[in-house]
Amino acid sequence: MRLKNVLLAGAISALAALSIAPAIAQEVIEIPTWIAFTDAGRLGWTQERAAEFNAAFPQYNVTVTGYSNYEELFASTALAAEQGNLPAVVQYFEVATQDARDSGYFTSIAEALNGRTEVNGIPVNLDDIIAPVSAYYTVDGNFTSMPWNTSSSIMFTNLTMAAAAGVEAIPTTWAEMDAACTLIMAADNAPEYCFTWPNHGWFFEQWVAQQNGLYANNDNGRADRATEVAFNNEAGVALLTWLDEQAAKGHLYYSGAQGGDSWATVDQAFSTQQVAMAVYSSSDTALYTQTGVDNGFEVVASFLPYNEATGWTGNIIGGASLWLTAGLSEEAQDGALTWLLWLTNTENAASWHQVTGYIAIRNSSVDLLAEEGWFDENPNFRVASDQLAQSEVTPATAGALLGGFPAIRNIVTQAIDTVLLTDEDPAAVLDAAAAEANALLEEYNLLNAE
Amino acid sequence: MNPSTPLLVLAVAAAVGAVLLNLLLRKQSRGMLLVSAVGAVSGAVGAAAFMVPLNFCTFEAERDPVDFWFGIGLSAIGILAVTGLASWVLNSILQRRRLFEVQSSPGAFRGSGLAFLFLAPTLIILVLFLYYPFIDTFRLATLLARLGIPRTAFVCVDNFTRLVSNNDYLQVLGNTIWQSIAIVGFSIGLALLIALAAYQPVKGARIYRALLIWPYAISPVVAGIIFLILFNPTGGIINYALQSAFNFSIPWLNNPSAAPWAVIIVSVWKSLGFNILFYIAGLQNVPKDLLEAAAIDGANIFQRFFRITVPMLSPITFFLIITNTTYAFFDTFGTIDTLTGGGPLRSTASMMYSVYEVGIQNNDLGKAAAQSIVLFIFVIGLTIVQFRTAGQRVNYGA
Known part of the structure; x- marks a missing residue:
C-alpha cells in the first residue's frame, strides 16, 4: 500500500509540474x-x-x-x-x-x-x-x-614550393595555371601533381559563371522558373576540356571523391605537399593558412583562375x-x-x-x-571579399535558382568524373548530363506547378 | 482509359483462377462447380489486389509494352497467391480439418486463440514497424515523390519499368552481383584456411584466435575510414609500402578497375573474423575418430580435408554463405559510403548504395522505393536459390 501511495504522489506531482511548465514558458x-x-x-x-x-x-x-x-x-x-x-x-x-x-x-x-x-x-x-x-x-x-x-571559391598556393620552382607571379588565368604547372612539375623535388580541387558541383558553377555562362534558362531561373539547364554551353565545355587537359598532362590531381567527400581529399593533398595549389572555398581560409604555418610553408590566397579567352565577369557566392x-x-x-x-x-x-x-x-x-x-x-582573409566585391552582378554571376539543384549537382560531378576517367568527349558527356538534369527538373516542376 | 478494360482484366483473371484452382484441387472428387466458382472469385480478387490500387493503369492504351507485361506479371502473382490460399482453405474445409490445427500433446492449451493473444505484442510491433512501412513502400513506388514537396503525382509503374532501360542501374546490378560473389568467396575460403591454422594446437593459440576475430567488432563505417587512410593514393601507407618494395603503386580510389577491389578487400577483412569464429567451432565438431580411421586407411592430408573435414563443415559453410551474402548486399553500404562514395565511374555503387543515392542524396523517394523493392525481391530470390541448391548437399550429421 505504501508503495502505491508513493507512486500516486509521484504521478500527481509530475502532472502538476507538467501543468505549470506551460505557464512559465508563456512568459518567454x-x-x-x-x-x-x-x-x-x-x-x-x-x-x-x-x-x-x-x-x-x-x-x-x-x-x-x-x-x-x-x-x-x-x-x-x-x-x-x-x-x-x-x-x-x-x-x-x-x-x-x-x-x-x-x-x-x-x-x-x-x-x-x-x-x-x-x-x-x-x-x-x-x-x-x-x-x-x-x-x-x-x-x-x-x-x-x-x-x-x-x-567564395578561391585558390591557395604553396608559395614556398611555387617560388622554388621559379613561378614569379601567382597565376590568375587558366593559361597562366598551365605555365606555372609546367614549371612546378619540371622543378627538382617536384610534387606529385601541380594542383587539385574538390569535385563538388559548386566549382563547376563558379567557373561557368566567371565566363558569364548561364547554368539554366530564363536568366538562370531569375526571370521566370527555370525549365531547362544550360550548363552544356560553351562555358561548360571549355571548363571540362581544360580540366581534362590538365589531368592528361599530369598537372591536375583528381582523388575520385565527389561532392561532400571531396573536400577532405584536397585538404590532405595540400597539407602533405603532394600538390602546390588547391582550389577551395574561402570558408577554410583560417585552416589553410594555419596548415602552412604548421608544416613550414607559406600559403597565399588568390582569386579563382579564370578562362582568359572569355575574361572574368565575376563569381557567385x-x-x-x-x-x-x-x-x-x-x-x-x-x-x-x-x-x-x-x-x-x-x-x-x-x-x-x-x-x-x-x-x-x-x-x-x-x-x-x-x-x-x-x-x-591577415591578407588571405581579404581575398574572398575582394573577389565578390569586384564581381559584376549579371544573371550568370547572381547564381542559378533551380529546383532539385542538389540532385543536379550530383549529375554534374558525375559528368566531370566521366570526363576525367575516360576518353569520352566533354561536350557529349555534358549533353548527356544536361538531358538527365532536364528530366529531373521536369519532374520537380511538375510537382511544383502552380 | 477504356471503361471496359478493368472488367476484361478481371474476367480473364477469374477464368485463370478457376482453371488454376481446379488443377490444384484435382484430387478432390467433390463439386467442380464450387471449386470453379471459388477459383474465379480468388483469381479476380488476386488480380484486383494489385490492379485496383494501380487503377488498372498498366493496361491503358498509351502505355509502353513493357508496362503492359509488367501488369500481366503483377496480376499473375496476385492470382497465384490468392488462389493458392483459397486452395488451402477449401481443401481444409472439404476435409473437415481445422485451419490452425495445433497437434495436441498433454498439457497443451486447447485451440489457437490463446496463442494469438500471446503473440499479439510481437504481431502488433511487426505490423506497425515492418509490414505497414513495407506495404507503404509499394504505394510510394508508384508515385513521383520528392522529399520537401508536399505534392505527389501518380506515375503508374514507371519507377520500375524505367529501371530496365536504365544503363546506370544495370551497371549497379552487375557490380552488386560480381562484388558480392567475390566478397563471399574470398571471405569464406580464406576463413577456412586461417581457421585450420588457428585450430592447430600451438602455444598461445587462444591469443591468436582472439586477435583473428577482432576486426569483426569494428563497424563497416569505421573499417571504411581506416582503409580510406591506408589506401589514400597520395599519402596512404599501402601505396608507400608497394612503392618501396616493388616500385609501383595502385590508384586504389580513383581508378574504376582498382576501386572495387579496395571495397572487396575491406569487406573480406571485416567479415573474416566472424567466419573464422564459426569455422573454429565447426572444426571442433569434426569427429577425431573419423579422421584417425581415414589416416590409418592411408588417406593423405588432402584427402582427409576434402573428403571428411569439408563435408562435415557443410552446415556451417551453408550458414556462412547465407549470412555473408546478406552482409555483402546490405552491410557493405557503410564501407562503400566512407571509402569510395560509389565512385569512381560508379564502379563501386551497389544496389543498396544506389537506393541511398536516389532517395537520400537526390531526395527522389518514389524511385528509391522502387529500387528498394527490387533489392528486396532480389534477396528473397537469392535465399530461395540458396536453400534449393545448397540445402540438398548439406550434411547435418545424424
Missing part, C-alpha cells in the same frame, strides 16, 4: 533555430551568440540545434513540417533556395519586415549587405532569406542563409527577426568572419575589420 517566446554545423567553432560560436541574445532580450529564448550537414537538416526540416513541428529559423544552403521557396514552409524576410526599418530597436539596414550576396537572396525583387555564412518559418505568431516572428538581424549585425558579422573565414557580409563589417587592421595582418 521560444525561438528554436536549426543550423547545419556541429563543430565547436561554428556551432559553439552560434550558441554563444544565442546566450548573449537571450541575456539582452529576456523575452526571447533562442535555442540552437546543430545538424551534421545541409542534406540532413533539409530532410529533418521536411519531416518536421509534415508533423507540424517546424522551428522558427532554419539554415538552408544556397542551392536549396528554390526548393525552400517552393516548399511553402517559409516566409520572406521582406514580407515579415513589412517596410519596418527597425525591429525591437535593431536597425534593418539591408542595403549594408554586400551586393553579390543580397543579389543572390533577392528573388523577384524580394529579400527572401537572411544571408549568414557566405563564401556560396554558403547558406537563414530562413524564417511561415505561420509563426506575430510575437514569435518579431522575435525571430530580431534574432536574425542581431546575429548578422556589423560586429557579429565581423566576428563570424574572423572565426571561420566566411566573408563579412556587411560593408560596415568590412570597414570595421579594415580599421582594426585585421586585413593587413
Whole structure:
C-alpha cells in the first residue's frame, strides 16, 4: 500500500509540474533555430551568440540545434513540417533556395519586415549587405532569406614550393595555371601533381559563371522558373576540356571523391605537399593558412583562375542563409527577426568572419575589420571579399535558382568524373548530363506547378 | 482509359483462377462447380489486389509494352497467391480439418486463440514497424515523390519499368552481383584456411584466435575510414609500402578497375573474423575418430580435408554463405559510403548504395522505393536459390 501511495504522489506531482511548465514558458517566446554545423567553432560560436541574445532580450529564448550537414537538416526540416513541428529559423544552403521557396514552409524576410526599418530597436539596414550576396537572396525583387555564412571559391598556393620552382607571379588565368604547372612539375623535388580541387558541383558553377555562362534558362531561373539547364554551353565545355587537359598532362590531381567527400581529399593533398595549389572555398581560409604555418610553408590566397579567352565577369557566392518559418505568431516572428538581424549585425558579422573565414557580409563589417587592421595582418582573409566585391552582378554571376539543384549537382560531378576517367568527349558527356538534369527538373516542376 | 478494360482484366483473371484452382484441387472428387466458382472469385480478387490500387493503369492504351507485361506479371502473382490460399482453405474445409490445427500433446492449451493473444505484442510491433512501412513502400513506388514537396503525382509503374532501360542501374546490378560473389568467396575460403591454422594446437593459440576475430567488432563505417587512410593514393601507407618494395603503386580510389577491389578487400577483412569464429567451432565438431580411421586407411592430408573435414563443415559453410551474402548486399553500404562514395565511374555503387543515392542524396523517394523493392525481391530470390541448391548437399550429421 505504501508503495502505491508513493507512486500516486509521484504521478500527481509530475502532472502538476507538467501543468505549470506551460505557464512559465508563456512568459518567454521560444525561438528554436536549426543550423547545419556541429563543430565547436561554428556551432559553439552560434550558441554563444544565442546566450548573449537571450541575456539582452529576456523575452526571447533562442535555442540552437546543430545538424551534421545541409542534406540532413533539409530532410529533418521536411519531416518536421509534415508533423507540424517546424522551428522558427532554419539554415538552408544556397542551392536549396528554390526548393525552400517552393516548399511553402517559409516566409520572406521582406514580407515579415513589412517596410519596418527597425525591429525591437535593431536597425534593418539591408542595403549594408554586400551586393553579390543580397543579389543572390533577392528573388523577384524580394529579400527572401537572411544571408549568414557566405563564401567564395578561391585558390591557395604553396608559395614556398611555387617560388622554388621559379613561378614569379601567382597565376590568375587558366593559361597562366598551365605555365606555372609546367614549371612546378619540371622543378627538382617536384610534387606529385601541380594542383587539385574538390569535385563538388559548386566549382563547376563558379567557373561557368566567371565566363558569364548561364547554368539554366530564363536568366538562370531569375526571370521566370527555370525549365531547362544550360550548363552544356560553351562555358561548360571549355571548363571540362581544360580540366581534362590538365589531368592528361599530369598537372591536375583528381582523388575520385565527389561532392561532400571531396573536400577532405584536397585538404590532405595540400597539407602533405603532394600538390602546390588547391582550389577551395574561402570558408577554410583560417585552416589553410594555419596548415602552412604548421608544416613550414607559406600559403597565399588568390582569386579563382579564370578562362582568359572569355575574361572574368565575376563569381557567385556560396554558403547558406537563414530562413524564417511561415505561420509563426506575430510575437514569435518579431522575435525571430530580431534574432536574425542581431546575429548578422556589423560586429557579429565581423566576428563570424574572423572565426571561420566566411566573408563579412556587411560593408560596415568590412570597414570595421579594415580599421582594426585585421586585413593587413591577415591578407588571405581579404581575398574572398575582394573577389565578390569586384564581381559584376549579371544573371550568370547572381547564381542559378533551380529546383532539385542538389540532385543536379550530383549529375554534374558525375559528368566531370566521366570526363576525367575516360576518353569520352566533354561536350557529349555534358549533353548527356544536361538531358538527365532536364528530366529531373521536369519532374520537380511538375510537382511544383502552380 | 477504356471503361471496359478493368472488367476484361478481371474476367480473364477469374477464368485463370478457376482453371488454376481446379488443377490444384484435382484430387478432390467433390463439386467442380464450387471449386470453379471459388477459383474465379480468388483469381479476380488476386488480380484486383494489385490492379485496383494501380487503377488498372498498366493496361491503358498509351502505355509502353513493357508496362503492359509488367501488369500481366503483377496480376499473375496476385492470382497465384490468392488462389493458392483459397486452395488451402477449401481443401481444409472439404476435409473437415481445422485451419490452425495445433497437434495436441498433454498439457497443451486447447485451440489457437490463446496463442494469438500471446503473440499479439510481437504481431502488433511487426505490423506497425515492418509490414505497414513495407506495404507503404509499394504505394510510394508508384508515385513521383520528392522529399520537401508536399505534392505527389501518380506515375503508374514507371519507377520500375524505367529501371530496365536504365544503363546506370544495370551497371549497379552487375557490380552488386560480381562484388558480392567475390566478397563471399574470398571471405569464406580464406576463413577456412586461417581457421585450420588457428585450430592447430600451438602455444598461445587462444591469443591468436582472439586477435583473428577482432576486426569483426569494428563497424563497416569505421573499417571504411581506416582503409580510406591506408589506401589514400597520395599519402596512404599501402601505396608507400608497394612503392618501396616493388616500385609501383595502385590508384586504389580513383581508378574504376582498382576501386572495387579496395571495397572487396575491406569487406573480406571485416567479415573474416566472424567466419573464422564459426569455422573454429565447426572444426571442433569434426569427429577425431573419423579422421584417425581415414589416416590409418592411408588417406593423405588432402584427402582427409576434402573428403571428411569439408563435408562435415557443410552446415556451417551453408550458414556462412547465407549470412555473408546478406552482409555483402546490405552491410557493405557503410564501407562503400566512407571509402569510395560509389565512385569512381560508379564502379563501386551497389544496389543498396544506389537506393541511398536516389532517395537520400537526390531526395527522389518514389524511385528509391522502387529500387528498394527490387533489392528486396532480389534477396528473397537469392535465399530461395540458396536453400534449393545448397540445402540438398548439406550434411547435418545424424
